[in-house]
Amino acid sequence: NKTEMHKIKAVAAKENITAIKIKSGRMLLAYGFLRRVFEIFESYQTPVDMICTSEVGVSMTIDNDKHLNEILDELKKIGTVSVDKDMVIICVVGDLDWENVGFESRVVDAVKDIPVRMISYGGSNYNISLLVKAEDKQRTLQALSTHLFNQA
Helix, strand or coil: CHHHHHHEEEEEEEEEEEEEEEEECCCCCCCCHHHHHHHHHHHCCCCCCCEEECCCEEEEEECCCCCHHHHHHHHCCCEEEEEEEEEEEEEEEECCCCCCCCHHHHHHHHCCCCCCCEEEECCCCCEEEEEEEHHHHHHHHHHHHHHHHCCC
């Protein structure tokens, strides 16, 4: 619908992203687990871009890997850690208040044939972030552009 389409303003990409997944050593996230994770990043002055949590772990992205090895060494003390380098954050930007229904399904439908590592929405009313491999960046941007802006 035309009103919905005008709520989405742009699609942008941020390159050179590293994704880190930390799976808790316990069945469920122990009290204080997230605090300990964030303290590690804080101690190395490394901001987190995106974050998604579940009952057993947390996935996050960083764009500054200067202290990556040290961070990973500390994270391994509190859980099982996996890393994906050469990732890209793709942001769909606009007036995406949760009451403006429909745009989420359009975004997900646009990338249905592209492997998405992580999706983040809800931290603000202005963007949905998708994490994809760098090799899928152009294909993702094109699919979103076509699906979100070129449909009547």
